[in-house]
Amino acid sequence: MDFLQSLLMGFHVAMTPENLMFCLIGATVGTAVGVLPGIGPVTTIAMLIPLTFHMPAIGSLIMLAGIYYGANHAGSTTAIMLNMPGEPSSVVVCLDGYPLAKKGRAGAALAMSAISSFVAGCVAFMIVAALSPQLSHIALAFGPTEYFATIVMALIMASILTDDSLVTTLGMCMIGLLIGAVGTDLTTGDERYAFGIPSLSDGVNFVAVAVGLYAFTEIIEYSGTTAIRQKMSFSFRGLIPSRDDLTRSWKPILRGTALGSAFGIFPGTGPMLSSFVGYSMEKRLAKDPSRFGKGAIEGVVGPEAAANAAAITHFIPMLTLGIPAGAAMAIMLGALQIQGIAPGPGVMTDHPALFWGLIASMWIGNLMLLVLNLPLIGLWVRLLGMPFHVLYPPIIAFSCIGVYSEQNSYFDILFAAGLGLLGILFRILGANPAPLILSVVLEPLLEQNFRRAMIIGNGDVSVFLKNPISLGILLFTAAVMIYFKVKRKSIIDDVVNLDDKAREPA
C-alpha cells in the first residue's frame, strides 16, 4: 500500500538520532512553556527561528512542532492544579480538573489527562497520515457561508457548557462577543471601541484575557482572604487513576478524539474550540450531568483529548493550504518558507520526506510526552503543598512576561489586570467566564465570515440555507438542540419521579 510505504519512510526520517533529538528538545521545551501560565509557544517559537536557519528543514520543523503540541499537552497541568490555564486551550480543563485537585485527586486527573492526550495524539496521527490529501480538499470547499454555519454550531454547542442558568451563559457569550468586536473593522478599516488606544486597534490580546480572567482573578481572590488557605491534601493513592476513572474515561477519550480531529481540519477552529465543544458534549451525554463542574473525570479527559487531537490535525490546513491556525502556526510557516519550502498543496508531493517525517515525529513526540509527563506528576502534586504566598508571586511574574511578550505592549498587562477585577465580579455573581473566553475568540471569525458571505450573496441571508454544506450543519445543530432538550426533560422527569418515590412511605 502506498500509504503504508509513505508512513514507513516517515518513520525512517523521524527515527534518525538527529531528528529524535530535535523531537525530544521540542517536546521538553513545549512542556516547560506549556506549564507556565501566560508564556506560550508563540514567543518561544519566534525566539528559536534564527536557530533554525542553521538546521535542516525537517529537523527544525520537528522541533517547532514538538514545542507546539507539547505546550498544548502540558497546558492543562496548571489548569488542574491551580485553576490557571497554562494555554488558552486548557481553559475548559479548569472546570472539572481544579475541583478534582481540591478533592485531593490532582494526581489522578493529571495522569488521566496525559493518557487521554496520548491516545488522542495517536488516533489523530493516524487520521493525518491516512487522510491528509482528501482532507485538504474538504477545507478548500469551505467558504464564508460554511464557516459561518460551523461557528454558529460550535457556539451553540459550547454555550450549554456550564451549570449556570441559560440567561447567565448567554449573557457571558454576549459580553465575550462585544469584547471580541473591539478592533479594526475588516471591511471598512475603521476602528471600533478602541478609544484611540493603539494596542486595541487590532483587537484585544487573547492571552491577556485568559490570564486576566483566570490567573489574576485566582490570585486577587486569594489575597482577599484573610485566613490562610487550606493546604490541599494529597495522598499517593490519589496519584494513580482508579479503575473507575478508566471505565468512565475511555468513551469520552474516543469521542473527544473524534471531535477534535474533525474540528482541527478547518483553519481557524482548532484546539480551543474543540475542547469547549468536547466538554459540552460529555456533559450532555452524561447519565448524571450534575457531577460536572464538581470534579468529573470525563470533564477533564473529553476536552483534553479533543484539544490534543485538534492540535495535531491542525497541521493539515497549515501544511496543505498554507493557512496558519494561530500565531504559533504562522511562525512555523515562516520557518518553512525560510527553508525554501512553500506551504500549500505541493508540500506532500514535492517534499514527501518532510511531510511524512513530520507526521511520524508527532507520534514519537506524543510517546515522549507521555514518558516525560507521567513521572513529573508527583512533582507537580508536591508543588500544591507549597504555600500560596510563595507560589503566587512567580506566577504573577511569569504571567506578566507572557502577556507582555505577545505584542510587547504594557497596555496588555494593565488590560489583563482589569479583567482580573472583572473576574472577581463574575465570581461574586457566580458566572463562569469560560463561555465569555470562547466568544472573544470566535467573534472575529463569526463576524468576518458572516460579512463575507453577505458580500458574496449580495446581502441575501438565504445564502446560508441555499448552500448544501451550511444547510446541513445548521440542520444538524438544530437536531442536536432538540435532542438535548428532549433528553434534558427526561432527566428532569427522572429526578422528579425519584423525589416522588422517596416521598412515598416505605
Next chain:
Amino acid sequence: MLWKSVGLTLAVVTSVLTGSAYAQGTDYPTQNVRIIVPFTPGGGTDLTARIVADALGKAWGQSVIVENRPGAASQIGIDYVAKAKPDGYTLLWSSADGISVLPAVKPKMPYKIPDSFEFVSTFSSFPLILGVYSKLPITNMKEFIDYAKANPGKMHYSSSGAGGGGHLQPAYMAKELGLDVKHVPYDSAAPATVAVAGGHAEFTDVAPSTVAPYIKDGTVRAIATSGRNRTILFPDVPTVSELGYPDLTEDFFYGMYAPAGTPADIVAKLRDGVQAVLKSPGMAERLRALGLEPLGLTGEEFKAFAVADLNRWTKIAKAIDFQLSGQ
C-alpha cells in the same frame, strides 16, 4: 567620585570634539541592537528581518534582536521607532505597507514620511500577482476584462485586508479598466488566496510566494504581475506594463530605517551591513526562493523611491475615494 566625573566630562568633551569620528568603525555597536518589526512573527517582513539580524549579529559580534511590535496595520511599531532615541540601537525593519500605503489612506498619522526616518537600505522587493480561479474561462488579461465586463457586479476579489496594497491595487485596476467588481476582505494573504483556490472569490492580488503553490497545482491561474520586471517564479506571466497598463506597476519593498537624526556614520555602518548581507553568497537565491527580488537602494535613492511610492498610493486613494478613519 571626583575622578569619575572628571573622566566622564573628558569622555563627553572628546566625543563632542571628535564628533562623528568617535562613533565610527568598531565603536558602534557597543550594546544590543534592537530591530523593530511592526508585524507578528512569521510573515515576510519578520523573516527578512531575522535573516538580516542574524547576519549582522555575527558580523558585529553583538546581539541584534528582532522585536515584534505589531498593531494598527504596522503603525504602532513604526511610530515606536520614529519616537525612539536616534542612537542606532533602535531600528525599524518594515514593509512598504506602513511607509507608503497607510500614510496615503489615513488622514492622521503619528509619523511623517520621509521626515521621521533616515532611509538606511532596501533589501528586497516583490510584485503582486493577479490570480484568478482556474475554473473560470480566463487565461489572459483580455479574457479577464471581457469576463468581468460580461458579469458586472458578480466578480469578487479577496484581499489581505481593507486599506492595504492587496485591496487598493485591484480597486484601482477596476477603476482604470471600468470594471464592476466587489471587495471581500480577509485578514491575511494566505486565506485570501485559498478563497480563490476554492472558488469562493474570483480573483486576488497577492505576493508570488503566497500564490505559487496554487498556481502549481492548478487551482489558481496567474494573469499578470504588477512588477517592473517579470518574476523569476513565473517567467511566463507578463507585467502590467507589457499588457499596456504601466500605471498599475507596483513593487513592494522591505528595508531598514533609523529614527531621524541618527548620526550619519551609524547610518553608513548600518547601510554597509545590510548591503553586505544582501551581497553575501547564496542570498539572492535564498530570497528568490521566498518570492523576493534583491533590491539594494540606499540613502537618497531609497528615500526618493519610497516618496514616489507614497505619492502613487495617495493618487490611487483619491482616485478610488478610499480613506481609513481612526487614530
